[in-house]
Amino acid sequence: MCHELTAHTAAIKDFLASNPEEMILKSGAIFSKNQESIIVKYFARNFTVSLSNGEVTAENQQPVSPKDATLILQYLTQCNGLPPRGTWISFLELPQGIHHYVPFLKDACQPISNILSDDPNLFMQRAASLGGRPIKMGDAAALIPAFPKLPLAVAIWQGDDEFPAKANILFDSIAPHHLTTAALWVLGCEMARKMTDF
Incomplete structure (x- = not known):
């Protein structure tokens, strides 16, 4: 659990230091209507990530596990924009x-x-x-x-x-x-x- 929290904290830090427009352009995510968060699909469900604190919430308000939240944040900050190759x-x-x-x-x-x-x-x-x-x-x-x-x-x-x-x-x-x-x-x-x- 300690490693999970460390990875999650690092992922939040990286997310908050990243440019929202660039993350959206590269990752295939979208802005929320109020532009205060980013919405990204993860296993066919929408997750919202707050641009103010990096908190990840599910569309049905169910709790998001630290592992899922960390992966979502890592994808948004690390995705380089290239499409799938099909191989x-x-x-x-x-x-x-x-x-x-x-x-x-x-x-x-x-x-x-x-x-x-x-x-x-x-x-x-x-x-x-x-x-x-x-x-x-x-x-x-x-x-x-x-x-x-x-x-x-x-x-x-x-x-x-x-x-x-x-x-x-x-x-x-x-x-x-x-x-x-x-x-x-x-x-x-x-x-x-x-x-x-x-």
Whole structure:
């Protein structure tokens, strides 16, 4: 929790030091009507970020976890404006991804495999709840817009006598230009949690 709060505090500081117009231009976010905050889509839901204090609120006023709030702030300040490339890379192919690859499989991919790989219909329902749409990969797969310019792909393979069930999360190759590898690790884990927490 201490690390979460430190990352969140740093993200707020960076956000408040950034130019709002530039963040909006690069990230695909928009100004609120009163221009006192920025609205950005995160997993198909609108989140509002106050320009006065960096506080992140959900559209339904539900509490926003420190991890989600930190990711939203980091995306707004770090996104470099380039659109998705439409090519997928694994976590292993991210800068320094090799150092966190095994924990990523355990904390992000494995929960999806454990809970959803045997039920492609439920898997697609859960993906759709995050704004996902079907793509061709594995036994079932979806493109999920984590942020306006940062999509993820998630796929499942049902197990059989020869191979165990598995899931994989892929990143658009533009992802390292929008978030650090550490932040992308958290993003993948948060997507997995949202897909399996029901």
